[in-house]
Structure formats: structure tokens, C-alpha cells
Amino acid sequence: xxxxxxxxxxxxxxxxxxxxxxxxxxxxxxxxxxxxxxxxxxxxxxxxxxxxxxxxxxxxxxxxxxxxxxxxxxxxxxxxxxxxxxxxxxxxxxxxxxxxxxxxxxxxxxxxxxxxxxxxxxxxxxxxxxxxxxxxxxxxxxxxxxxxxxxx
Numbered sequence: 001x002x003x004x005x006x007x008x009x010x011x012x013x014x015x016x017x018x019x020x021x022x023x024x025x026x027x028x029x030x031x032x033x034x035x036x037x038x039x040x041x042x043x044x045x046x047x048x049x050x051x052x053x054x055x056x057x058x059x060x061x062x063x064x065x066x067x068x069x070x071x072x073x074x075x076x077x078x079x080x081x082x083x084x085x086x087x088x089x090x091x092x093x094x095x096x097x098x099x100x101x102x103x104x105x106x107x108x109x110x111x112x113x114x115x116x117x118x119x120x121x122x123x124x125x126x127x128x129x130x131x132x133x134x135x136x137x138x139x140x141x142x143x144x145x146x147x148x149x150x151x152x
Contacts, residue, residue, distance in 0.1 A: 012066065016059055023052040068145040072122055081119060083107070083126040100130040120149035
């Protein structure tokens with residue numbers, strides 16, 4: 001299946017387009033305020049320009065992370081090393097807490113042994129995700145992406 005048919009990719013593109021439209025809308029108002037005669041309006045216009053700059057930076061950083069994570073996943077899939085979580089599952093298909101914790105403990109031990117290996121940190125990220133700790137999963141993925149980029 002091509003990347004353009006993946007629902008997550010299409011959702012990311014849709015959100016990027018919507019955010020970009022919003023940022024353009026805010027930037028237009030900022031420039032309108034900057035063109036005003038009042039110093040207060042100009043100050044507000046200058047302050048409003050910060051929001052599109054931050055938004056554009058955020059979009060670039062997130063797309064860069066997303067494309068890097070996809071490249072890492074593609075490489076792991078080609079190597080046959082994608083982390084698959086086997087273990088006892090609940091009726092809804094999620095891992096039990098004990099199974100998720102066992103997966104995390106194993107992944108963390110591998111990351112401690114191979115601290116500079118992006119594959120180990122990628123697995124740690126998926127283990128955090130299995131434990132429903134999304135913020136640490138994202139941090140681990142960011143670290144794995146940094147290691148991956150450094151390796152290339």
C-alpha cells in the first residue's frame with residue numbers, strides 16, 4: 001500500500017493544511033495591525049507575527065520527526081526487526097499491564113546495553129506506548145530519530 005493511501009498520512013496532511021490556513025489567516029491580521037497608525041496596533045501586529053513563526057517551526061519539526069520515524073520503521077521492517085508485542089491480552093486486544101511491563105523491562109534492558117543504537121530506542125518507544133506513556137514514547141522516538149540521523 002502506498003504512503004498516500006495510509007490514513008495516518010492523510011490525516012497528517014489534512015491537519016497540516018488546516019494549520020497552515022490558520023497561520024496564514026493570523027499572519028494577515030498581523031500585517032494589517034502593522035500597517036495601522038497606532039503604536040498599540042503595531043505592537044499587537046508584531047506580537048501576532050510570533051504565532052505563525054512558532055506554528056511553522058512546529059510543523060517542520062513534526063514532519064521531520066514523522067518522516068524519520070517512517071524511515072526507521074521501513075528499515076526495521078526490511079530487517080525483520082519491527083517490535084511486535086506478544087503477551088497476554090485483554091478482551092479489547094490491549095496488552096495486560098503485566099505483559100506491557102515485561103515488554104518494557106526487556107526493551108529498557110536492551111537500550112541500556114546498546115545505548116547508542118537507534119533500534120533499541122525505537123523498541124523502547126513502542127514499549128512505552130504499550131504502557132500508555134505517550135510522552136515518554138515520544139521522547140524515546142525523538143532520541144531514536146537523533147541517533148538514526150547521526151548514523152546516516
